Amino acid sequence: MTSKLASPTLETERFTLRKLVCEDAAALLPTLGDPEQCRYLLRAHFESEEELGDWLCDPEWDGRSWAAIDRANGELVARVVAVPAGEQTSELGYITVSHRRGERIAQECSARLIEYLFTEENHHRLTADTDPRNVGSNRVLEKLGFRLEGHRIESIETHIGWCDEYYWAMLAREWRDAKGANS
Numbered sequence: 281m282t283s284k285l286a287s288p289t290l291e292t293e294r295f296t297l298r299k300l301v302c303e304d305a306a307a308l309l310p311t312l313g314d315p316e317q318c319r320y321l322l323r324a325h326f327e328s329e330e331e332l333g334d335w336l337c338d339p340e341w342d343g344r345s346w347a348a349i350d351r352a353n354g355e356l357v358a359r360v361v362a363v364p365a366g367e368q369t370s371e372l373g374y375i376t377v378s379h380r381r382g383e384r385i386a387q388e389c390s391a392r393l394i395e396y397l398f399t400e401e402n403h404h405r406l407t408a409d410t411d412p413r414n415v416g417s418n419r420v421l422e423k424l425g426f427r428l429e430g431h432r433i434e435s436i437e438t439h440i441g442w443c444d445e446y447y448w449a450m451l452a453r454e455w456r457d458a459k460g461a462n463s
Contacts, residue, residue, distance in 0.1 A: 287344040300345035305333035307356035311378045320411040324439035348389045368404035408448040
């Protein structure tokens with residue numbers, strides 16, 4: 281099923297988030313083609329730009345993808361996604377290109393997407409799943425204000441075998457309360 285929702289252009293302090301297109305595979309392949317960078321993804325790394333492009337633009341996928349573009353140099357630096365996960369709920373995901381890790385790109389871009397989903401689309405709840413060993417991704421979710429709701433043991437089979445999952449969530453009211461406290 282294809283998502284009927286648009287992926288509108290969003291702005292952060294440093295980045296423009298625009299709809300991801302198949303041609304973005306070229307910029308993402310160095311990261312998504314690296315087995316180490318894909319260790320915590322559900323599937324193994326990609327072998328070619330064509331394979332990655334087909335996956336990024338799969339018409340059966342019902343999520344939405346944004347490419348984060350660095351306004352300073354036009355470089356694609358991350359992919360962020362929102363996947364329907366129930367009534368007024370989406371699951372978030374993100375990956376930063378490997379040579380730009382550590383610059384808080386996923387945090388900045390995800391924060392803007394969270395704001396959009398809660399304020400413009402009136403989401404009630406956002407979720408995220410991570411591998412407990414993925415320290416960087418877990419840290420991003422903590423900084424964004426997500427709450428760890430559970431630790432599922434060997435709950436998902438991936439390309440590296442059966443893996444544990446952390447289950448994260450944030451409610452719109454929690455986001456608004458945190459936003460008010462930080463104003």
